[in-house]
Amino acid sequence: MVDRFRDVHGVRVPTFLYGTAWKEQRTQALVEGALAAGFRGIDTANQRRHYDEVGVGRGVAAALARGDLGRDALFLQTKYTFRAGQDHRLPYDPAAPVADQVRQSLASSLEHLGVEALDSFVLHGPSRGRGLGPEDREAWAAMEREHDAGRARLLGVSNVQPDQLEALCAAARVAPAFVQNRCYAELGWDAEVRAICARRGLVYQGFSLLTANPGVAAGRAVRAIAARHGGTPAQVVFRFCLQLGMVALTGTTDPAHMKEDLGAYALELDAEEMRAIGGADDD
Secondary structure (H helix, E strand, O other): OOOOEEEEOOEEEEOEEEEOOOOHHHHHHHHHHHHHHOOOEEEOOOOOOOOOHHHHHHHHHHHHHHOOOOHHHOEEEEEEOOHHHOOOOOOOOOOOOHHHHHHHHHHHHHHHHOOOOEEEEEEOOOOOOOOOOHHHHHHHHHHHHHHHOOOEEEEEEEOOOHHHHHHHHHHOOOOOOEEEEEOOHHHOOOHHHHHHHHHHOOEEEEEOOOOOOHHHHOOHHHHHHHHHHOOOHHHHHHHHHHHOOOEEEEOOOOHHHHHHHHHHHHOOOOHHHHHHHHOOOOO
16 A cells, blocks of 8 residues: 655655656646646756746646645645756856855745745755765755755755765754655666665655666566556556655656556555566566
8 A cells, every 4th residue: 555645754745746857838837737637746946957947836826826726735845956957047146155055046946936935955966976075065054954944844865876865864964854866777776775765764756767767667577567457567667666665756748647657556566566576677
């Protein structure tokens, strides 16, 4: 049994989120469509290079104005992105200290999304490939202050390596509630990071579950399981990840697939099927 929501430090978190990267001018309509399909969690970033956070806010505002749902039923997550991950359309002063950039980025996100507080504020990847640098510690301390002020209910980190996650958890005053990573089947579905999350009580969010693993979704094992359950291969992959305890993300732009993806909740994989997918490769 996989619930549609879980309690994370007092915040109601959907176990399936709609991701808004690379949607550009379609962002508003796709957010509205995702909410109409039944998604109650939206993931975005204040990184104009890959996200249109303003469009996300417009989609949320339209759904709220129609009365489709109330703000308390909606989980909103966005990110602070270091300068190296941005283009010229910056949400902060690049000459300002990192702590000020974090504060400016969050204030901009609140304005874009039309809310007074975020449900989750995520560090959009450390500043370096291995280990943590002074900039990462400064950014996290600034995020902790936003959490203290009530503007970010939960904190998280994304695109993180195991050593970086361990270092962050050891140094943090407010521990991350979430870890959001691109999830590769060839790495045991990010087994090392998920093990750290399990040990430390963190919630793992997996993205690119289909696009990072095209051979798995198209492989014999998943197709056979889908046929047995009368579902789609995508539903089987999402259900597998949900049963592993992940919060799953999808970024589909197809309205029919939005509803189909949520149909993963109706499936139930047995232990043998879970093992088969856990060991699935590009077959």
